[in-house]
Amino acid sequence: MIALLLRDLRLALRAGGGFGLGLAFFLILTVLVPFSVGPQSALLASIAPGVLWLGALLACLLSLDRLLALDYEDGTLDVLATAPLPLEAALAVKAIAHWITTGLPLVIAAPFLGVLLNLPPQGFGWLVLSLLLGTPALSMIGTFGAALTVGIKRGGLLLSLLVLPLYVPTLIFGAEAARRGAIGMELETPLLMLSGISLGSIALLPFAAAAALRMTIR
Amino acid sequence: MSLWEYANPVKFLALSARVQPVAWAAALTGIVVGLGWGFFGTPDDFRQGSTVKIIYIHVPAAWIAINAWIMMLIASLIWLVRRHHVSALAARAAAPVGLVMTVIGLLTGAIWGQPMWGTWWAWDPRLTSFLILFLFYLGYIALWEAIEDPDTAADLTSVLCLVGSVFALMSRYAVLFWSQGLHQGASLSLDKEENISDVFWIPLVISIAGFTLLFIALVLYRTGTEISLRRARALAVRLDKEL
Numbered sequence: 001m002i003a004l005l006l007r008d009l010r011l012a013l014r015a016g017g018g019f020g021l022g023l024a025f026f027l028i029l030t031v032l033v034p035f036s037v038g039p040q041s042a043l044l045a046s047i048a049p050g051v052l053w054l055g056a057l058l059a060c061l062l063s064l065d066r067l068l069a070l071d072y073e074d075g076t077l078d079v080l081a082t083a084p085l086p087l088e089a090a091l092a093v094k095a096i097a098h099w100i101t102t103g104l105p106l107v108i109a110a111p112f113l114g115v116l117l118n119l120p121p122q123g124f125g126w127l128v129l130s131l132l133l134g135t136p137a138l139s140m141i142g143t144f145g146a147a148l149t150v151g152i153k154r155g156g157l158l159l160s161l162l163v164l165p166l167y168v169p170t171l172i173f174g175a176e177a178a179r180r181g182a183i184g185m186e187l188e189t190p191l192l193m194l195s196g197i198s199l200g201s202i203a204l205l206p207f208a209a210a211a212a213l214r215m216t217i218r
Numbered sequence: 219m220s221l222w223e224y225a226n227p228v229k230f231l232a233l234s235a236r237v238q239p240v241a242w243a244a245a246l247t248g249i250v251v252g253l254g255w256g257f258f259g260t261p262d263d264f265r266q267g268s269t270v271k272i273i274y275i276h277v278p279a280a281w282i283a284i285n286a287w288i289m290m291l292i293a294s295l296i297w298l299v300r301r302h303h304v305s306a307l308a309a310r311a312a313a314p315v316g317l318v319m320t321v322i323g324l325l326t327g328a329i330w331g332q333p334m335w336g337t338w339w340a341w342d343p344r345l346t347s348f349l350i351l352f353l354f355y356l357g358y359i360a361l362w363e364a365i366e367d368p369d370t371a372a373d374l375t376s377v378l379c380l381v382g383s384v385f386a387l388m389s390r391y392a393v394l395f396w397s398q399g400l401h402q403g404a405s406l407s408l409d410k411e412e413n414i415s416d417v418f419w420i421p422l423v424i425s426i427a428g429f430t431l432l433f434i435a436l437v438l439y440r441t442g443t444e445i446s447l448r449r450a451r452a453l454a455v456r457l458d459k460e461l
Contacts, residue, residue, distance in 0.1 A: 144381065148374055152364045161360055162378065165353040166385045169392040176396055193395070197388070208381050215373035 001085060001093050008097035022059040022102045023109055029055040030113040041118045048117035049127060049178035055113070056106045056131055057138060057167055063102050064142040064163065065149075065156045067094060072150045072217075081217055087210040092202070095136075095143040103135030119182060126181020130194060134174035137198040140205045141166045147209040151216035170197050225302035227445050234438045241435035248428020252278075255421035272330045274422060278429035279322040283351065286316030286433065290358075291383050294376035304441065306372035307448070309379065310362055311440035315433060317355040324348055343397045347390045354382050368448065 033051050034044060071077045080090045110131055111124045119127065145163035149155035177190035224230045256274035293309035296302060327345065328338045339345065361378055365371035 148361065148378060149364075151370070155364065158357075158360055158364050161353075162357045165350060165357060165389075166382070168350055169385065169388040172389075172392040172396045190395075193392070205381070208377055212374055212377045215370055215377070 001089055004080075004085070004090060004093045005097055008094060009100060012097065012101040022063050023105050025062055026055045026059040026106055026109060027113065029058065030116055033117065045118045045120055045182070048114060048119040049123060049182050050175045051117060052110050052113060052119075052127060053131070053134075053171060053175040053178055056103075056110065056135065057171055059106055060102055060135065060138045060142060061160060061163060061167075063098065064146050065159055067098055067143060067146040068150045068213075069146070069155075077150070077213070077217055081214065087213060088206040091143055091147065091209045091213065092140075092206040095140045095202075095206070098143065099136050099139040103131075103139050107131045107135060122184055123178065123182030126187060127178045130174045130177040130181070130191065133191065133194045133198055134170050137170045137194075137201045138167065140198075140201040141170070144205045144209040144212065147213040147216075150213065170194065173197065222300070222302070225300070225304055227304055230304045231442055231445065234442055238435055238438050241431050241438065245428050245431035245435050248424055248431055250428075252421050252423075252425025252428050256418075256425060260418055260421060269330055269333055270418070272326050273418070274425045276323060276326040276330065277422060278426045279319045279326065280348070281426055282429050282433050283316055283319040283323050283348070285430075286312050286319065287351065287354070287379075287383070287386070289437075290316070290379055294379040297372055298376050298380075303372075303448070304445070306376070307444040308437060308441045309375070310372075311444055312433075312437050313355060313359050313362070315436050315440070317352070317359065319429075319433075320348060320352045320355060324352065341397060343390075343394045346393045346397065350389045350393070351386060354386050358382065368451075 030051065033047075037043060037047070068077065071080070081087055083090070107128060110127055111119075114124055114127060142163055145159050145166065148162060149159045152158060173190045173194040177187045177194055180187035180190065224233055253274050257271055260271070262268045262270065290309040290312050293305045293312070296305040297309065324345075327348075331340070332338050358375060358378060361375050362371055365374060
């Protein structure tokens, strides 16, 4: 498992594109927001948590079609499917690798982009915490979506159509927690729900993803 | 004699041929009587005027939209557990019907909402949940269309239906939480069934029954079409090999 994790991380780092691309997308999206809604700092401050959450979600989505597609094309997935390691574990590792290469950088970058959007000072910690709790769910749900669509030619757009509705609960609770944190409201409930979604996804979705993948590559 | 006998397409089609005329006739009667009674036989509401009558389309459509997804979920489970092709095809046949009913529910809601709430759309929990359900239908149908091999398509859409159901339910409660968090106390939800007086209630129930029968008839018809299509494809493959 650790060998697989290291391999995926090394590939993501050395193959280029995958690692920085999501971050660059996140940055550009955040920069574009003031151009589209205007530079009033009060308005930006009130929408900052939601925009940053949406940006992180879309940046996550962007890298999903590479998650399994390359391994599917060169036959690595067939090897993984017949390996002694259960496919469920292999997919969970893939989701972890995706989170380390995409989710974690987004979490680290988010406060800096929060400055651009005039996020209130007390909101930074909560924004980082909510993203830290929520992005694992995004990666895991995305892995399930990637497993569903891996056998389909030009499945990228379909992948977005399938995954985005599944992201709705995570986005609602994550953005709500960040928003409440920014305006100093009580935010225990959305944070707990967000953690629940992440833990539930990590516990159950590898099985669904592995089932879907076996149907494609049997 | 068990229910599973109808997993045989021939038996299913024979039963469907017997049930369909009855279902169509009963659906037509139910809808004509329900809508006719509702539109012409009930008084106007004292606050809503005649706009209240859209309820005879709106509520049955919403009812079918939700129950079509539940039916697809059950059919998907049967396909995953027992591998009956009719079940997978029935799930596929029901999806577009559910999608159309979702759209009808949303549209009639918007048409009613414009004079009553003064807006075509509000981010009310129920409206938002329905919009999300609409997106789930879209994704489900798109996945069916995208995969060439019919068995793989049935497998993957079934898994999507299972996981999607869990997330749709979660979205429902998440939306409830989110919308209350945004505008507290501003409840725009529709009247509960029990709040409607008997004058409106009886034609509404007839109308719902009519829509349900219409759904059954449509799904039976469309499943039959899917079975024929599957047979035609199998025949084409066989002929290709012989030639």
